[in-house]
Amino acid sequence: MRYMPQTEADIAAMLAVTGKHHLDDLIAHVPANLRKTAAINLDPGRTEEALTVEISSLAACNAGASSYTSFLGAGYYRHFIPAAVRAVTARAEFATSYTPYQAEASQGTTQAIFEFQTLIAQLTGLEVANAGMYDGASAAAEAVLMARRLLPKRSVVALSRAVWPDYRATIRTYLSALDGIEIVEVPFDDKTGATDIGALSKIAGDRLLCTVAGYPNAFGVIEPLGTISDITRRAGAITISVTAEGLALGLLRAPGELGVDIAVGEGQSFGLPLQFGGPGLGFMAGRMAHIRQMPGRLIGQTRDRDGRRAFTLTLATREQHIRRERATSNICTNHSLCALAATVYLSLMGRHGLRELAERNVELAHQAAATLESAGIHRRFSGPFFNEFVVNVQNGTAAIDAAERRQILAGVALNHDYPELKDAIAVAVTEMNHPEEFPRLAAALAEAAR
Amino acid sequence: MTAASKSPIIEIKQAPAESSRQSAQSVPLIFEHSSTGRHGVDIAVHTGSGARGADILGAELCRADLPEFPELSEPDVLRHFLRLSQLNFGQALQFYPLGSCTMKYNPVVNDEMAALPGFARLHPATPAHLAQGALELIARMEAALAEITGMDSVSLHPAAGAQGELTGLLMIRAYHRKAGAARHKVIIPDTAHGTNPASCTHAGFEVVVAKSNRRGFLDANEIRHLVDEDVAAMMVTNPNTMGVFEPEIQEIAAILHERGALLYIDGANMNALLGVAKPGHMGADIVQLNLHKTFSTPHGGGGPGAGPVAVKKPLEPFLPMPRLMRTEAGYAFDEDRPDSIGRLRSFHGNFGMVVRGYAYILALGGDGLAMASRLAILGANYIRKRLEGHFPSATSEPSMHECVLSHDLEKLAHISTLEIAKRLLDFGIHPPTIYFPLVVPGALMIEPTETESRETLDRFIETMDRIYSEALSDPERIRNAPQSTPVSRVDEVEAARRPILRWTRSKI
Numbered sequence: 001m002r003y004m005p006q007t008e009a010d011i012a013a014m015l016a017v018t019g020k021h022h023l024d025d026l027i028a029h030v031p032a033n034l035r036k037t038a039a040i041n042l043d044p045g046r047t048e049e050a051l052t053v054e055i056s057s058l059a060a061c062n063a064g065a066s067s068y069t070s071f072l073g074a075g076y077y078r079h080f081i082p083a084a085v086r087a088v089t090a091r092a093e094f095a096t097s098y099t100p101y102q103a104e105a106s107q108g109t110t111q112a113i114f115e116f117q118t119l120i121a122q123l124t125g126l127e128v129a130n131a132g133m134y135d136g137a138s139a140a141a142e143a144v145l146m147a148r149r150l151l152p153k154r155s156v157v158a159l160s161r162a163v164w165p166d167y168r169a170t171i172r173t174y175l176s177a178l179d180g181i182e183i184v185e186v187p188f189d190d191k192t193g194a195t196d197i198g199a200l201s202k203i204a205g206d207r208l209l210c211t212v213a214g215y216p217n218a219f220g221v222i223e224p225l226g227t228i229s230d231i232t233r234r235a236g237a238i239t240i241s242v243t244a245e246g247l248a249l250g251l252l253r254a255p256g257e258l259g260v261d262i263a264v265g266e267g268q269s270f271g272l273p274l275q276f277g278g279p280g281l282g283f284m285a286g287r288m289a290h291i292r293q294m295p296g297r298l299i300g301q302t303r304d305r306d307g308r309r310a311f312t313l314t315l316a317t318r319e320q321h322i323r324r325e326r327a328t329s330n331i332c333t334n335h336s337l338c339a340l341a342a343t344v345y346l347s348l349m350g351r352h353g354l355r356e357l358a359e360r361n362v363e364l365a366h367q368a369a370a371t372l373e374s375a376g377i378h379r380r381f382s383g384p385f386f387n388e389f390v391v392n393v394q395n396g397t398a399a400i401d402a403a404e405r406r407q408i409l410a411g412v413a414l415n416h417d418y419p420e421l422k423d424a425i426a427v428a429v430t431e432m433n434h435p436e437e438f439p440r441l442a443a444a445l446a447e448a449a450r
Numbered sequence: 451m452t453a454a455s456k457s458p459i460i461e462i463k464q465a466p467a468e469s470s471r472q473s474a475q476s477v478p479l480i481f482e483h484s485s486t487g488r489h490g491v492d493i494a495v496h497t498g499s500g501a502r503g504a505d506i507l508g509a510e511l512c513r514a515d516l517p518e519f520p521e522l523s524e525p526d527v528l529r530h531f532l533r534l535s536q537l538n539f540g541q542a543l544q545f546y547p548l549g550s551c552t553m554k555y556n557p558v559v560n561d562e563m564a565a566l567p568g569f570a571r572l573h574p575a576t577p578a579h580l581a582q583g584a585l586e587l588i589a590r591m592e593a594a595l596a597e598i599t600g601m602d603s604v605s606l607h608p609a610a611g612a613q614g615e616l617t618g619l620l621m622i623r624a625y626h627r628k629a630g631a632a633r634h635k636v637i638i639p640d641t642a643h644g645t646n647p648a649s650c651t652h653a654g655f656e657v658v659v660a661k662s663n664r665r666g667f668l669d670a671n672e673i674r675h676l677v678d679e680d681v682a683a684m685m686v687t688n689p690n691t692m693g694v695f696e697p698e699i700q701e702i703a704a705i706l707h708e709r710g711a712l713l714y715i716d717g718a719n720m721n722a723l724l725g726v727a728k729p730g731h732m733g734a735d736i737v738q739l740n741l742h743k744t745f746s747t748p749h750g751g752g753g754p755g756a757g758p759v760a761v762k763k764p765l766e767p768f769l770p771m772p773r774l775m776r777t778e779a780g781y782a783f784d785e786d787r788p789d790s791i792g793r794l795r796s797f798h799g800n801f802g803m804v805v806r807g808y809a810y811i812l813a814l815g816g817d818g819l820a821m822a823s824r825l826a827i828l829g830a831n832y833i834r835k836r837l838e839g840h841f842p843s844a845t846s847e848p849s850m851h852e853c854v855l856s857h858d859l860e861k862l863a864h865i866s867t868l869e870i871a872k873r874l875l876d877f878g879i880h881p882p883t884i885y886f887p888l889v890v891p892g893a894l895m896i897e898p899t900e901t902e903s904r905e906t907l908d909r910f911i912e913t914m915d916r917i918y919s920e921a922l923s924d925p926e927r928i929r930n931a932p933q934s935t936p937v938s939r940v941d942e943v944e945a946a947r948r949p950i951l952r953w954t955r956s957k958i
Contacts, residue, residue: 001818003555003746005903006825014832014904023824026831027726029848030695034727038820040598045815048559055809059568061583064576072573075796082491084528086565092542093535096556098880099752103940104932105875108538109751112531115480118952122518128951132752134609137796145652166796169771173792177623177654222511251503253513266796275564276584277574277797278609279754291949297752302945304937305930308476314945320612320648325657330648333610333742337750340531347480347527348490351519356493359503366506384507404577412575416785431494 001045065274067407069437071368073388073428074218074412075136075164075244076277077269079357080431081345085271088344089337099297099333103312104304110311113299113336116343123246123346124263125254126285132296132334133282136266137167140212140242141174142295142329143262143284147210147238148181149293149328154209154237155180160195162188162217163242165417171212186211193221193381193390195228204235215241215255215263216248219381219426220365220388229259238262246270246283246342248386250349251358255285262286271345272338281338292318295329297336357431361387365429368438372427375442377449380424388428390414391445396423399448406444408437476936477533481953484520490527518955537936538751539880545906547833549852549883549895550643550691552721552743554826557813560746560806569805574797578782584801585781588774591808592758598811598819599717599737600730601760606799607770611718612645613794614738614757615685618714619653620791621736621761621768622683625712628768628789633682633711639668641691641887643718655682662889666692666845666854670701677705683712688732689719689850691887691895693830695727703733712736712765720744721899722827722851725820735762741800745807756803770794825900826851829907833896836911840918844890852897854890857918865921865928867892872939873920873931877913 006014011023020026027035046054059065070078089095093108100106100113113131120129133139144157157175159168168185175181184203187196195213204211211232216222229239241255243265249255255263267281268274286294292315300314320327349357365387369379372391380390393399396413403410411427418424427441504512522530539546546553564570572584592604608614619636626633636655638646639662647657658676663669667690677684684706688696696702703713715734721744723729729737741747742755749755761769767789775784783798814822827850834843834853841855859865871881871894883895898907921928932938 001814001821003557003813004822004825004900006828006900010904011825011828014828018828018831018835020831023828026824026827026848027695027850029697030727031697031700034700034731037600037731038723038725038727040725040816040819042594042597042811042816042819045818046812048813051809051812052559052563054812055563055587055805056566056568058583058587059563059566061586062568062572062576062581064580065568065570065572068580070573072575074575076574078573082524084490084524087528088531088535090561091532091535093538093540095561095748095750096541096543096553097538097751098541098546098548098551098553098749102539102871102875102881103942104872104935104937105539105880106537106751107936108534108536111477111479111537112534113751114951114953118479118481119519121952122516125513134613134754135795138609138613138794141794164796166793169793170795173620173770173794174652176791177620177652179654222507250516251507251512253511257513273565273570273802274573275570276572276576276581276801278795278800279802280796288951291951298949298951300945301950302941304941305939306937308937310937310940312940312942312945314942314949314951317946320644322644323648324644325647325651327644327648327651330612330616330645330652331610332612332643332645333740333749333753333755335609335750335754336752337748338754340751343480344527344531347520347522347530348524349519350484350489350491350521351516352521353489353491353493354516354519357491360493362503362506363501366501384511386507404580409573409576409580 068409069407070409071411071427071429071441072409074426075166076274077245077428078430078432079269081271082348084348085341085344089341094340095337100313103310107311110299112340112343114301114311116339117299119343119346120283120285123249124285125256126263127288128291129283129285130294130296130298131339132331133284134335135280135282136244137170139264139282139284140167141171143240143264144171144210145174146262146293146295147240150238150290151209154207155182156207157181157183157209158186158200158203158211159183160186160213162195162219163212163214164218164244167242192383193219194223194383197227200228201231204231208235208237210238210240212240212242215243216245216386219390220385221381221383222252222386225255225260226258233259245386247358247361250354267342270342272341279335279338281335281342293328296331296334360431364433365389367435368429371438372442375446377442377445387430388426390424390426392423393425393445394423394449396425399445400425402448403444408441408444410441410445479953480520480530484522486521488521488523490522490524544878544880545902545910546880547882547896547898548880549897550718552897552899554746554899555901556746556748557810560809563809564802564805579780582780585774587808588804589781591804594811595739595758595760598724599760600728601737602763603766603769604758604760605769606758606804607794608757608759609795609800610753610755611738611740611757612649614759615645615649616652617759617770617794618736618738619649619655621765622712623653624768624791625765626682633680635680636682637676637684639686639690640889642687646685646716665847666694667696667847668698668702670698670705673702674705677709677711681711683714685714685716687716687718689722692845692854693849693852694845694847695850699732718743722823724823726823735765741803741807746810747803747806754800754803756800772798822900829898829902833898833907833911837914840915844893852895855894856890856892859921860892863921863925865925867894869928870917873917873928875932876934879910879913
């Protein structure tokens with residue numbers, strides 16, 4: 001087999017050293033009943049050519065990837081990926097290395113991750129970011145757990161209903177094993193689509209542990225994060241912002257600037273392919289004062305013996321391999337290579353490019369909303385939006401089907417996760433959409449609505 | 451203005467230094483070679499109504515600037531990261547016998563398969579009927595992993611091994627609750643990876659530690675004493691982190707089941723078991739796998755991987771959402787699963803890693819997988835035997851795919867395992883896992899994998915022997931290692947004492 005270098009002569013020589021005659025002599029101590037039934041009933045191995053043909057034929061059965069004009073978002077966004085990103089992440093020195101436990105042999109990974117931490121801290125306007133989350137949803141759950149460690153006596157999690165359904169479900173799963181935690185869902189304002197501030201104020205008492213709000217939220221609406229964090233802070237609790245469209249942070253005011261204590265989100269927009277939803281990139285930033293309760297990997301700057309600047313994993317006493325059952329998190333392997341992709345992407349975009357791209361997304365999304373509006377398809381919510389917005393279309397799911405017949409994926413129907421939004425469709429517009437597509441989308445949806 | 455009318459003044463503060471080997475290897479931070487006005491992408495100009503995004507949203511919603519973000523051209527960015535890459539060891543370039551991490555060859559065709567546009571550009575919210583190829587691949591991968599492990603159902607949802615552990619433990623909790631029992635303890639051997647106890651805590655369980663015996667494995671009698679009505683499950687890594695197959699695993703399973711507890715097998719060391727013994731046949735109720743170990747997906751400097759969970763039928767209702775199902779119209783996701791523990795992440799799992807793992811399974815086939823485990827076991831035993839003079843095995847039991855060795859250099863020459871590890875770097879070899887399992891003082895845990903040639907193993911063995919002799923003849927040399935890496939010994943204590951976790955513009 002092409003991945004295994006041992007020749008028959010090698011095997012014979014190595015067996016001789018171990019004092020065995022056959023390979024199976026090496027496993028003779030494994031109980032016989034287990035060995036007898038261990039054969040793996042799968043096809044024989046394929047040549048590289050054959051496996052390429054077979055897997056390519058599966059890839060070709062995903063028409064949704066290529067032949068449709070797409071307005072799908074709902075937590076994962078279509079963005080252009082500069083070739084330089086893959087040119088770096090494909091480097092075997094990065095791709096085939098392990099977690100950088102041996103700092104002297106890992107300065108590439110550790111320095112890049114240090115740069116990643118810096119970029120995320122800058123984007124979120126917070127003091128420190130980690131480098132060890134899986135995706136946005138699990139990062140949000142880890143943020144709530146972190147808040148709980150910071151305020152162990154408090155029990156109420158105010159979870160905005162306008163946070164993505166997947167994220168809310170993940171938070172519920174992660175908290176399901178903790179006793180004494182109560183998740184209170186904060187409704188959204190039916191008009192603006194933002195978290196209902198009045199409702200949050202009522203929840204914000206001395207039992208409030210944290211508030212979790214989207215930024216932008218699941219309806220694309222830019223939440224009044226400053227007001228939310230004010231209310232939360234006055235109750236002595238922790239504000240957690242959740243951003244699925246990381247690009248928005250290139251233009252919107254930084255969560256840290258608005259009083260947020262822990263900013264988490266999904267970095268898929270930063271140079272990662274859609275890949276049917278994974279691997280993405282969770283990020284988390286917070287305050288230096290909370291660092292001991294932060295989960296996940298951290299890289300710190302230090303010196304080598306000769307006084308040169310060097311980087312290494314640090315504050316590992318928070319982590320599972322040292323602290324075991326008292327660790328802040330069980331996280332080990334995370335999404336490091338995705339963090340590298342984001343680092344390259346953000347470095348390429350740079351100080352002005354990221355903002356310009358974010359602005360371009362806003363412009364296109366608003367142009368699309370205006371085109372739909374003039375075709376009689378109205379926005380469901382009035383709150384300000386970034387690059388995704390919700391429209392009301394009569395017979396929403398039928399309209400999506402009708403658009404699909406015109407080779408358009410019009411958006412994500414919200415009725416499944418929000419029964420109260422029966423005919424609502426979330427439409428995402430990015431730089432990958434061309435303005436010429438907007439009238440086609442409007443026509444398709446308008447026709448179905450008639 | 452012409453060049454003649456005003457020639458640029460270039461101030462040279464310092465003549466460029468001749469690059470020594472070390473300084474040539476150090477790379478400034480990306481922020482430090484930023485230059486105002488440069489950019490690495492060109493953003494298309496606005497063609498719409500004319501209003502700028504910041505004006506549309508209004509100043510109140512927008513940030514002023516990202517003043518400390520880097521400003522570099524595309525070639526600058528590329529050179530920066532390619533130079534950084536050269537400071538790393540990687541499995542593709544160096545022997546990387548990191549125990550329990552299974553640093554086997556990561557076939558490059560797998561990356562190519564995951565990057566096929568039909569997969570890479572597939573949005574996770576794509577209607578199922580337009581993503582049937584991806585769903586079929588998921589279904590085939592689930593079936594293949596069920597066959598390999600001898601289990602009934604598989605979920606590819608978890609993002610990594612530790613998330614797979616959490617998934618399994620939450621399922622165990624849900625299973626007992628459904629039966630009306632609030633069992634709150636989980637037994638874990640003293641040789642377990644740190645993720646096991648950490649996952650238990652996060653799943654709301656109290657950890658009970660089981661001691662392995664002097665021969666390095668679990669004693670069924672010891673377990674019998676530990677199991678009571680409060681024990682929900684036992685987590686066992688098999689082979690364990692001593693590299694030893696747990697000979698009494700079937701008795702242990704029977705004891706647990708007799709008392710209503712479940713057996714969770716951590717498949718971190720599955721690379722020893724392919725076609726050798728199926729966890730399902732050992733009595734496992736839940737097994738978690740690491741696609742980034744046994745199934746060859748790249749480790750990426752710490753992920754992404756994938757941590758599928760495989761279960762027996764009684765646990766199937768509790769698997770995380772979403773579950774793939776086959777309908778008359780093709781594959782779709784089943785949303786109606788009242789007993790499911792729910793989601794642990796967004797969407798359908800780390801699909802990109804699933805494609806890679808599936809490509810690997812196709813490449814090897816059933817027989818190839820069985821051969822992979824046998825050759826991995828051969829390599830570990832070969833190293834163990836040839837090093838036994840200076841680095842004796844920590845157990846007298848036969849080794850599976852990895853061996854745990856100890857040494858007397860601490861006593862003879864005050865040379866620690868860490869120093870041995872650092873010296874290996876000078877020979878272009880990544881060190882084994884060290885000081886683990888915790889039950890072996892100064893342990894060296896070596897997992898060569900099946901994709902390394904005999905010549906590579908021989909070179910490693912000769913290097914280890916040479917370091918042993920050197921420790922006795924020239925211990926200073928070892929204490930000063932590594933000398934050939936881009937930086938010398940890194941001060942980890944200092945890093946933790948005064949944490950510097952980000953770059954900031956220094957005030958001049």
